[in-house]
Amino acid sequence: MPRMPLLLLLLLTAPLLGQQQPAPKGTLTGRIVSRETRRGLEAARVEVLGTVATAVTRASGEFTITDLTPGVYAVRFSAIGYQPFSQANVVIGSGRPYTVLIELERQALQIEAIAITAAPYFQPALEAPSIAQSLDAEDVRRAPGVQEDVIRAVALLPGVGVTTGGRNDLIVRGGAPFENLFLVDGIEVPNLNHFGSQGSTGGPLSLINIDFVQSAEFSTGGFGARYGDRTASVTSVNLREGNRDNVAGVINLSATGLGAFIEGPLGKNGSILAGVRRSYLDLVFKLAGFAFRPTYYDATVKIVQPLGPSDRLTFLAIGALDDIALDNSSADNRYDNSRLVATNQNQYFAGLTWERSLGSGYLNVSLGRTYSRFETSQADSLQRPIFENRSTEGITSLRGELSFDPGERVELKLGQDVRSVGPLQYRILIPGEYRRDGQGVPQPLSVDTTFSNLRTATWAEAAVQVMDRVRVTGGLRLDYYGDLRGATRISPRLLVAFAPAAGTTLTFAVGQYYQSPSSVWLVGDSSNPGALAPFRADQLVAGVERLLRPDLRFQVQGYYKRYSGYPARFFRPQAVLALSGFEDVQSDIPFGLEPLRSEGRGRAWGAEAILQKRLSGIPLYGLTSLSLNRTEFTGLDGVARPGAFDTRVIGNVAAGYRINAKWELSSKFRIATGRPTTPFITTGPAAGQLDFTQYNAGPRLPLFHALDVRADRRWTFRAVQLDTYLDIQNVYGHKNVSQYSWDPRTGTVMPNEDLGIFPTIGVNIEF
Numbered sequence: 001m002p003r004m005p006l007l008l009l010l011l012l013t014a015p016l017l018g019q020q021q022p023a024p025k026g027t028l029t030g031r032i033v034s035r036e037t038r039r040g041l042e043a044a045r046v047e048v049l050g051t052v053a054t055a056v057t058r059a060s061g062e063f064t065i066t067d068l069t070p071g072v073y074a075v076r077f078s079a080i081g082y083q084p085f086s087q088a089n090v091v092i093g094s095g096r097p098y099t100v101l102i103e104l105e106r107q108a109l110q111i112e113a114i115a116i117t118a119a120p121y122f123q124p125a126l127e128a129p130s131i132a133q134s135l136d137a138e139d140v141r142r143a144p145g146v147q148e149d150v151i152r153a154v155a156l157l158p159g160v161g162v163t164t165g166g167r168n169d170l171i172v173r174g175g176a177p178f179e180n181l182f183l184v185d186g187i188e189v190p191n192l193n194h195f196g197s198q199g200s201t202g203g204p205l206s207l208i209n210i211d212f213v214q215s216a217e218f219s220t221g222g223f224g225a226r227y228g229d230r231t232a233s234v235t236s237v238n239l240r241e242g243n244r245d246n247v248a249g250v251i252n253l254s255a256t257g258l259g260a261f262i263e264g265p266l267g268k269n270g271s272i273l274a275g276v277r278r279s280y281l282d283l284v285f286k287l288a289g290f291a292f293r294p295t296y297y298d299a300t301v302k303i304v305q306p307l308g309p310s311d312r313l314t315f316l317a318i319g320a321l322d323d324i325a326l327d328n329s330s331a332d333n334r335y336d337n338s339r340l341v342a343t344n345q346n347q348y349f350a351g352l353t354w355e356r357s358l359g360s361g362y363l364n365v366s367l368g369r370t371y372s373r374f375e376t377s378q379a380d381s382l383q384r385p386i387f388e389n390r391s392t393e394g395i396t397s398l399r400g401e402l403s404f405d406p407g408e409r410v411e412l413k414l415g416q417d418v419r420s421v422g423p424l425q426y427r428i429l430i431p432g433e434y435r436r437d438g439q440g441v442p443q444p445l446s447v448d449t450t451f452s453n454l455r456t457a458t459w460a461e462a463a464v465q466v467m468d469r470v471r472v473t474g475g476l477r478l479d480y481y482g483d484l485r486g487a488t489r490i491s492p493r494l495l496v497a498f499a500p501a502a503g504t505t506l507t508f509a510v511g512q513y514y515q516s517p518s519s520v521w522l523v524g525d526s527s528n529p530g531a532l533a534p535f536r537a538d539q540l541v542a543g544v545e546r547l548l549r550p551d552l553r554f555q556v557q558g559y560y561k562r563y564s565g566y567p568a569r570f571f572r573p574q575a576v577l578a579l580s581g582f583e584d585v586q587s588d589i590p591f592g593l594e595p596l597r598s599e600g601r602g603r604a605w606g607a608e609a610i611l612q613k614r615l616s617g618i619p620l621y622g623l624t625s626l627s628l629n630r631t632e633f634t635g636l637d638g639v640a641r642p643g644a645f646d647t648r649v650i651g652n653v654a655a656g657y658r659i660n661a662k663w664e665l666s667s668k669f670r671i672a673t674g675r676p677t678t679p680f681i682t683t684g685p686a687a688g689q690l691d692f693t694q695y696n697a698g699p700r701l702p703l704f705h706a707l708d709v710r711a712d713r714r715w716t717f718r719a720v721q722l723d724t725y726l727d728i729q730n731v732y733g734h735k736n737v738s739q740y741s742w743d744p745r746t747g748t749v750m751p752n753e754d755l756g757i758f759p760t761i762g763v764n765i766e767f
Helices: 003-018 137-141 150-154 281-288 331-338 519-523
Strands: 026-034 045-048 054-056 062-068 071-078 085-092 098-104 133-136 160-162 170-172 180-184 213-219 233-239 248-253 257-266 270-279 292-306 311-326 342-358 361-379 385-407 410-430 445-467 470-481 487-501 504-515 535-549 552-569 596-613 620-634 640-642 649-658 663-672 704-716 721-729 737-743 748-753 758-766
Touching (some): 085 137, 133 137
Parallel strands (some): 180 233
Antiparallel strands (some): 045 071, 248 257, 311 342, 385 410, 487 504, 620 640, 620 649
């Protein structure tokens, strides 16, 4: 009898055991809007290519497609009266829904080749004059050696170099890193990196979690009047919205840290996306035997709340805590740390944006705040302080933009930006031993000051379709700098685009660009507030683009850029200011804390080309780019010399192959000629400092080259998606030299070599 209950149980459960569990399914959700009005497009069509899955958008422009087999798809978006667009790299998993925001352009305002929408796999460039590129989140995530960092992915594009392989100090067309503009959802961010370089835009690691990224647009120059106070490039990072269907989340273990985020519906038709990250770099550096151990935390929250069919409110906040702990337990560690400017930094940026769709345009108003607190220091090998910096920098901004179409062939945009800069607080100390003038006389610096100022910008832009194949865009920008004796600058800009044949576009752009000195430079010497003014860059750009296939684009471009009023160094009359992002107080004066004069000149010229293949029915994707560049600057001594970031040749080849829905292989090869160097003084009391009588006349850095490879594997379960990868940087172990440094123990110059082979693994759990 004891066997009877067991037998009955088997008989009852046998039918269930014989059934297969339901196959894992995924969801695609999102919103389609008009680029011109930002209003949701009703009855727009969504087609998942290669399947029968389709959807039609609701009145809000939103759609949802369920029961998709997990995999990687291309999706086509179309609406009557709008240029269709196909997005590749739509990765559907069995965990969280995949959310997209698609902007379609009206056909009436665009000629065939200018918008690039004849090729359905390429989004139209927002600012067309330069080799403007758009990267989506999957482009960044899958790029070998990028470590899922959106800024590091930008370095693969033409015209872009870096100061060293371990940092995000972008060098665009020979310009210094402080010449680059970064925006997140339209909010201007002074520095988008952890452990950021004060007065510049670089750092070792981006603040942005890749799981929050929708796309990133990058322009190498010639950008429109809406962007100002920068002379080299614009990187605009757009964060996605949380899905409105159900609560979902991700746990991520990356090459640099551990993170988690959650998303889902909020309120009436709203959404929230929030996450935190914590690095484990301190553990890695400790195991590797480094004497310094960095740690960072960051947190992000984005809330979107519709207020009806025409209005939306968006709140975004990103904050970070950065700390560097120094292990000075041994003499070797104390020496290693003596060559390091340790930066502990707290920062955040936040913005509240109201967007209203109009009948023939849109109105966008945003209130933003950025804040950074720096605690920077350096000590010598005997633990004596040689540099101390306690600074607070903040900006509150109110920005408005109005876009409307007064006629079928005309588009107008007007904008106003008001910024309250401050309060700025600086407490800085540099002993005279490490701050000498041109004759070697000690010039110590001691600063304890607080001040505020006001800056404004007004701009207007008009795009006119003159004929069926010609489009002219003209803009004018007026900037006011209250901290620079009330200086005002007017910047005219013009772009002409001509499409001689379907799939081919010729562009020509000319414009003026102004940039104000960084606030910390104003306290570098008592004479600086009266001696510094906005510097200017005149740019001329010409290019051609050809769509070889719907998924294959070729671009080539030439440029010429002329600088005037560039910040020049009074103590070092051979040099203009060229912050590298990893200053050493013992070899040179850091962060522009010295007398500066707006009398430097310079020029940059070159040619760039890129061939890019998007993922499509052919599961091969990638890009090949080549940049030929020359840069030279003239300091106060009147002699033209190669610029500090004069990298003559930069080449990139990145390619990936998606074997199937589970496996993907990719690789990247980068090569670049070395930058100029300045020799060290080797004898006397100034030994170990740079010899500016031979500024940029030393041997160039050796040729940089590295090969990175990556393998991705996806695992699909009932309601969980598991993505893993193995990324090996510098697979053949070449020791690239990032700079030369002085070793006071031996009295010799030593090369600073990057790490050899560097493997990392990553795990992403979506639920």
